[in-house]
Amino acid sequence: MKGVFFKILLLLAVGTGVYFIFFHSKYENIQPLTNSWEKVVPLQEVPDGLNSLSAKECGACHQQHYEEWKFSTHSHAWTDPQFQAELKKESSPFMCINCHIPLQNQQEFIVEGLIDGDIYQPVIKANPHFDRELQQEGINCASCHVRNNAVIGPTGTTKAPHKTIKDPDFLSESLCISCHNAVAEVSPTLACSFETGDEWKEGPYANDKNCISCHMEEVEREIVPGFGNRKSHYHYFAGSGIPKFDSLETKAMSGLGIYPSELKEAYSQGDSILFKLKIKNEFAGHKVPTGDPERFYLISYTLKNDLDTIIYSTEDRIGEHWEWYPTVKKIADNNLLPNEERYFNFSYLVNKKGDYKLAVEVTKHRLNKEAAEYNKLTNHYPLSIPVFDEEYLIRVK
Ligand code: HEC
Ligand code: HEC
Ligand code: HEC
Ligand code: HEC
Ligand code: HEC
Structure with missing residues (x-):
């Protein structure tokens, strides 16, 4: 009682x-x-x-x-x-x-x-x-x-x-770092992991910018x-550029240099369509993405035939992977270091004549859909913005 x-x-x-x-x-x-x-x-x-x-x-x-x-x-x-x-x-x-x-x-x-x-x-x-x-x-x-x-x-x-x-x-910058750097395990299932300050100190810009x-x-x-x-x-404090409300504009900075490879003009049956995207962290003084561990970039390739049907698609991700249960743990981190470059390759063997379209898209994300739904965030909370979006026409003879 x-x-x-x-x-x-x-x-x-x-x-x-x-x-x-x-x-x-x-x-x-x-x-x-x-x-x-x-x-x-x-x-x-x-x-x-x-x-x-x-x-x-x-x-x-x-x-x-x-x-x-x-x-x-x-x-x-x-x-x-x-x-x-x-x-x-x-x-x-x-x-x-x-x-x-x-x-x-x-x-x-x-x-x-x-x-x-x-x-x-x-x-x-x-x-x-x-x-x-x-x-x-x-x-x-x-x-x-x-x-x-x-x-x-x-x-x-x-x-x-x-x-x-x-x-x-x-x-x-020590004022900025007082908030933009915190590494702590607050509880077994909650961690603070913002290392923008440390990433900058260890990187190539520390004595320059x-x-x-x-x-x-x-x-x-x-x-x-x-x-x-x-x-x-200027006091815009421009950063990722993903706005907090769909009604709001923010100023964006881009850390990435994105370099698409050339595509061959014409292919023959049995050829492989090859495409490369070079992505380099060219302009950021820290990793990209940085700060909140839930941020990530997606690089996606979609190949469509002349009926506009998707016949092949692939996706790559730049970001961290965390496990939150039973105890919080960082499992992987392939964020791009300052000046680091990486190639994202596409390859597809075509065995049918016709016209194809290859859509290449790079998007920057604040958090994934599941986490947004879990937090009951509505459509008015933008989750991502596009940073590269191209479509290439391919003729297979
Ligand atoms: C996140 C921190 C931060 C916030 C928020 C901030 N400032 Fe500043 N502000 C700075 C820093 C840092 C400088 C100095 C930059 C330098 O001289 O290197 C500065 C400089 C200034 C200056 C001097 C002139 C100039 O532009 O360099 C004025 C005036 C000023 N801020 C006004 C404001 C006002 C008004 C607000 C709110 C509307 C504001 N600041 C919000 C960090 C901040
Ligand atoms: C009544 C008008 C007024 C208000 C309100 C005001 N300021 Fe100022 N502030 C000024 C003037 C005028 C200057 C000097 C401008 C100049 O000489 O170019 C100044 C200068 C500054 C500077 C530069 C100081 C230096 O010596 O480098 C900062 C920073 C600043 N203000 C921040 C603020 C902040 C933060 C607030 C609000 C908490 C604020 N001001 C409110 C009028 C104002
Ligand atoms: C008092 C703590 C604090 C200080 C000091 C501070 N920041 Fe921030 N900053 C934050 C927080 C918190 C956010 C994110 C707010 C949110 O997303 O809800 C943020 C967001 C940002 C962003 C935008 C990130 C994005 O998603 O685009 C940039 C850029 C940034 N800060 C740069 C700076 C710089 C540069 C300084 C130093 C002049 C500074 N901050 C000082 C706490 C701080
Ligand atoms: C050499 C220039 C440079 C320096 C130095 C720099 N930044 Fe950045 N920062 C950038 C660029 C460019 C981006 C945009 C990255 C992107 O494409 O998402 C960025 C993004 C950010 C973001 C948004 C997070 C994200 O993943 O987009 C925050 C927060 C931030 N910076 C804070 C800081 C803080 C704090 C410092 C100092 C410790 C700092 N930056 C030093 C250039 C710089
Ligand atoms: C040491 C300072 C600090 C503390 C303590 C802190 N935050 Fe933040 N928070 C930040 C900064 C800095 C950012 C911006 C990070 C960035 O954009 O890279 C941020 C961003 C965020 C964002 C926006 C994420 C995004 O991707 O835009 C959320 C949500 C958030 N914090 C929640 C929390 C919660 C919940 C806690 C307590 C568990 C917390 N914060 C404690 C500094 C802090």
Whole structure:
């Protein structure tokens, strides 16, 4: 009877959020947060000269930065339907939100420690300064620019109406890497595996180009209208280019050089149709794909006859393979290293005269259909975009 009562209390408590407080008094072994991704950016006050920490506020003066940032995945890091779906899962611990809404001001609760060091048992209390509107903005201007209640800028030479601190070291690739690199086994069936920072450090660009020089292109312009041109950077944070909503455009970067081979003009019966596609990671400073282990590329060949019937098709994949049960494990990874090239070959022996069509397609995917269905993501969540699409006519005499 006591057991049943205990369980009911627990269930009720989970719904109302008092669960942790309930345990708080029972256990004394509360351990501090140790890993960087367990911690948030401490509560920030609005820097002198400003009225709020929101991107909209910054955008009132820095209009172009704001318009660009709105295109970026950063501005959707919270509203992202896939993120929201995953957050609801029991296997997703509290720390999931720390890189997606990094400021304490954006989080409903303050995490004070972990019972027995267990990531699934945070000790929390309500955050009196929680700002729900700020939360919607995901990784906003203040995430990267506000610390110690001041705006951090690269030069400190501007005549800004807000309190400004010059800190080019802070506004460097190490800021990006603080979120874009995390390797941890959170639980037996949950792993964080983002290694973009390490891939870059170990790659050929480490002394030449970094996250910022590639993803925040330099431009000479006014950063506030009327203040004169100066060195500036686009804030689109262009990346994979797979949008988060079907109604939304994003800026895309392409890492791959794709080189199709020539096809013979005419074939004879008994010949093999041979075709090669060379794919090279020519422009990315890290693997392609990088980051989320669910991303992949598909290279597909479809051969059709003159009745438009598919007579042969093959598919290759660039990406990682993971096993999630019973314990999480990376099984394979054939992502392309910087400058690595690979050939994808097609060969088919034709024994019938006629006209054929060979469709060659390369697509970039955020996640596969099964995972999308599992997360109940609708048709409004784009899963892939085309990056190469050609059809070749082949005559067999
Ligand atoms: C009321 C207008 C206004 C608002 C609001 C505003 N800024 Fe500024 N900011 C300026 C002006 C003006 C400059 C200096 C422009 C110049 O000299 O070219 C500036 C400069 C900057 C710089 C460069 C600093 C340096 O020294 O390198 C950064 C970064 C910056 N602002 C970020 C922000 C962020 C982030 C927000 C929102 C939290 C914000 N600003 C809100 C007007 C504003
Ligand atoms: C030499 C230029 C270059 C450098 C340096 C670089 N990137 Fe990229 N990055 C790219 C290109 C190009 C793509 C597009 C890849 C593609 O085709 O999907 C990309 C894609 C991405 C993506 C999207 C993931 C994907 O698979 O498409 C993320 C996230 C990213 N980069 C983060 C970073 C971070 C963080 C750093 C610094 C550690 C960095 N990049 C350094 C060029 C670069
Ligand atoms: C993901 C981090 C990040 C976010 C989000 C971000 N910025 Fe920046 N911003 C940077 C970095 C890094 C630089 C410095 C680049 C350099 O000088 O190498 C910068 C530079 C600036 C500058 C100086 C001029 C320039 O263009 O280089 C201004 C102004 C600025 N940002 C405003 C904003 C505003 C306004 C927002 C929100 C709409 C915003 N930033 C969002 C990282 C960010
Ligand atoms: C506070 C953590 C954080 C910081 C700091 C940060 N990022 Fe991100 N970034 C994210 C998250 C989270 C996403 C993905 C959001 C989503 O998909 O829901 C993302 C997405 C991206 C993408 C788009 C990936 C795609 O799918 O196309 C690029 C490119 C990128 N970041 C580059 C950068 C660069 C460059 C910097 C440094 C100037 C930086 N980021 C700093 C957390 C961060
Ligand atoms: C260390 C920082 C960090 C933490 C902690 C974190 N994320 Fe992310 N998350 C990122 C970055 C960076 C990206 C963008 C990766 C990329 O595009 O390469 C991202 C992207 C995503 C995406 C979009 C994937 C896509 O392909 O566009 C989802 C969904 C997501 N994260 C869910 C989660 C969940 C669930 C957790 C907790 C288990 C979590 N994140 C914890 C940094 C983090």
